[in-house]
Amino acid sequence: MTQHLTTATDAAPATGTQSDWWRDAVIYQVYPRSFADGNGDGMGDLAGVRSRLPYLRDLGVDAVWLSPFYASPQADAGYDVSDYRTIDPMFGTLDDADALIREAHALGLRIIVDLVPNHSSDRHEWFRRALAEGPGSPLRERYHFRPGQGVDGELPPNDWESIFGGPAWTRTENPDGTPGDWYLHLFAPEQPDFNWEHPAVRDEFRSILRFWLDMGVDGFRVDVAHGLVKAEGLPDIGGHDQLKLLGNDVMPFFDQDGVHEVYRSWRTVLAEYGDDRVLVAEAWTPTVERTAHYVRPDEMHQAFNFQYLGTSWDAAELRLVIDASLAAMRPVGAPTTWVLSNHDVTRHATRFANPAGLGTQLRTPGDRALGLRRARAATLLMLALPGSAYVYQGEELGLPDVTDLPDEVRQDPSFFRATGQDGFRDGCRVPIPWTVEGGSYGFGAGGSWLPQPATWGALSVEAQTGDPASTLELYRAALAVRRTRPGLGAGDSVEWLDAPEGVLAFRRDGFVCTANTTGRVITVPRPGRFLLASEAVGASAVLAGEEFVELPADTTVWWAV
Structure with a gap:
């Protein structure tokens, strides 16, 4: 049996006008500096993104999420914002943003933009003035300035550590040159945390929301949504190892109940613009049940499912996380996301190429063929689940992480610190290839800000287009099937079917998905008419009047029933 592909042109029109479009949407993440370069300077930009919008429409996604493009010194790839109402010149202008939003809408695509409310850049006007005016400046109350401990205040105010490693506090210098107070930064020193207890901070961000909603954006992905409010008194942690962004420990600076008041306020702002604008939480929480608090009916619409992202390619583990995720979201009426x-993490084509348990930041390419095979199977499993799915740019090409970047080209701020995150996020941020040949494989007229591997021409959009066995055509086919079967992403549950150990099988409204997570061929009863498979399906046979089919190792198959 050969792999059946449905072309993108067979799909239903792009996103409709329904107010709950986000419940089963497929949302494509664009990392602007690595997507497409419109002016040939080696850095991706908004003009480049705009030029590739037809590609995203034809891929079959419903919305595009843009990582930050605001004015920024780029200490953390734009997640250090100096002006939330201005486009950084490296990405273009407000006119470029306006043109991109308008063209996306004309193509039937929605636009979600990143919002970074936990911290600003240290070049933000508020923070610069707070430093210049010194102790007693009212602007210092909009951040977390504190006197140090010790005889002369030479020690940080508490024992919190930065996600990027080292103390979460940096000492200032007073205008007269003497050592001053300390300020809090959960990430890099160039990213001071806002004090969300201050009304001016809350007012400012409601204004920022309206600015971009007036520009026509369809929603916001909220960075570090769990981090805005800190526990009263900023208490010591004590007894914890170095903090990790992906950790599940209960911390006094993450997932505090006070954040929910903020998002209820934001929800009322979005309601001023109709009922089809959305808020998406990047919320790392100890449990999926805690994540569900962010998507109660009067708060956000979606929250990223990081528990699923970190799950191994193992049937039993996947089933547990799927069940827990659906069960957690059901009481609040929110869709599960996948x-x-x-x-921020190793691409799954590389993660699945390595032994389980190594985390989401890897330094080895692993078994490339195995990783790609599992990644393709995992994608079909994800797209068969009820709820909304997120696709990171380049995964539709089967791109691996680039694990051998020279140290001198790396730009991840955590790479330059002794502890904290592993510092290898640059590997998933290498600019994607569009053409078989060229200095940057079609990324732009010049080079690329991170070097691309010499083998990437074979993984390019040009090389894979029209090849029925390619990963790109698999994605196009899967998204086309998902659109022509409206019930595929809808609902909040799956009906699990009996299956051999290592195989997941579930039914959903005239549809069955079977996923073999083992490294061997497994024979199962054929559940229906073949729709799509991540690898060519083996032979069929009739035994005692029932038809059986061979599921290849690490393969997912879709069936119509």
């Missing part, structure tokens, strides 16, 4: 890769 994601396998993003700009």
Whole structure:
């Protein structure tokens, strides 16, 4: 049996006008600096993104999420914002943003933009003035300035550590040159945390929301949504190892109940613009039940499912996480989200190429063929689940992480610190290839800000287009099937079917998905008419009047029933 492909042109029109479009949407993450370069300077930009919108429409996604493009010194790839209402010149202008939003809408695509409310850049006007005016400046109350401990205040105010490693506090210098107070930064020193207890901070961000909603954006992905409010008194942690962004420990600076008041306020702002604008939480929480708090009916619409992202390619583990995720979201009426890769973690084609348990930041390419095979199977499993799915740019090409970047080209701020995150996020941020040949494989007229592997021409959009066995055509086919079967992403449950150990099988409204997570061929009863498979399906046979089919190792198959 050969793999059946449905072309993108067979799909239903792009996103409709329904107010709950986000409940089963497929949302494509664009990391602007690595997507497409419109002016040939080696850095991706909004003009480049705009030029590739037809590609995203034809891929079959419903919405595009843009990582930050705001004015920024780029200490953390734009997640250090100096002006939330201005486009950084490296990405273009407000006119470029306006043109991109308008063209996306004309193509039937929605636009979600990143919002970074936990911290600003240290070049933000508020923070610069707070430093210049010194102790007693009212602007210092909009951040977390504190006197140090010790005889002369030479020690940080508490024992919190930065996600990027080292103390979460940096000492200032007073205008007269003497050592001053300390300020809090959960990430890099160039990213001071806002004090969300201050009304001016809350007012400012409601204004920022309206600015971009007036520009026509369809929603916001909220960075570090769990981090805005800190526990009263900023208490010591004590007894914890170095903090990790992906950790599940209960911390006094993450997932505090006070954040929910903020998002209820934001929800009322979005309601001023109709009922089809959305808020998406990047919320790392100890449990999926805690994540569900962010998507109660009067708060956000979606929250990233990081528990699923971190799950091994193992049937038993996947089933537990799927069940827990659906069960947690059901009481609050929110859709579950599914994601396998993003700009902060190792691409799943590399993660699944390595032994389980190594985490989401890897330094080895692993078994490339095995990783790609599992990644393709994992994608079909994800797209068969009820809820909304997120696709990270380049995963539709089967791109691996680039694990051999020279140290001198790396730009991840955590790479330059002794502890904290592993510092290898640059590997998933290498600019994607569009053409078989060229200095940057079609990324732009010049080079690329991170070097691309010499083998990437074979993984390019040009090389894979029209090849029925390619990963790109698999994604196009899967998204086309998902659109022509409206019930595929809808609902909040799956009906699990009996299956051999290592195989997941579930039914959903005239549809069955079977996923063999083992490294061997497994024979199962054929559940229906073949729709799509991540690898060519083996032979069929009739035994005692029932038809059986061979599921290849690490393969997912879709069936119509």
